[in-house]
Amino acid sequence: AQKITQTQPGMFVQEKEAVTLDCTYDTSDQSYGLFWYKQPSSGEMIFLIYQGSYDEQNATEGRYSLNFQKARKSANLVISASQLGDSAMYFCAMRVSGEAAGNNRKLIWGLGTSLAVNP
């Protein structure tokens, strides 16, 4: 079964420290993509970072990096130098290839991790 698991319902971090949010995935597909999104209390999802299954280098975007360990099927998000504005829900998602041609938009989501950054 294709599944995303985020085992940390809530996390706390001190401002300016780094934090790692866990994500493990399950798929039998060889080609897949992994995403992290941030959802502040306003509700909209904000794209943070993407890692393709064939990418050899870990993806980085500013203060965000994705620690991709393919053999362990994990795609943890690392946020460096946390800021108060980082307080939000964080979702890991996986895009898998569909059975039909072009069926490539189905994203499977984890239940999220609530991150609170303390001043």
Add this chain to the structure above:
Amino acid sequence: KAGVTQTPRYLIKTRGQQVTLSCSPISGHRSVSWYQQTPGQGLQFLFEYFSETQRNKGNFPGRFSGRQFSNSRSEMNVSTLELGDSALYLCASSLIPGDNEQFFGPGTRLTVL
């Protein structure tokens, strides 16, 4: 550049009614996807539209339907509302299907009483 807009932002309906939600994608984006977000189930994919055609559909009953217009604006409709339909409905747009980056709207919070 304006972001994805969704209207209305909040909606209260009663069981058995129907509802229509609207999504305007970012200018130039032609792909629109819809998601349902609930605390227990998380985000679940509803459907995706591109060039006025439904390209992909999630595992939702036929009460959930959608469409896309020639200007890429999309609507989703839920008929015969049930209490379990209470959720945040998110719309996301991208230039084309398969783009790694989707831009999400603020969502429509639907409450069914």
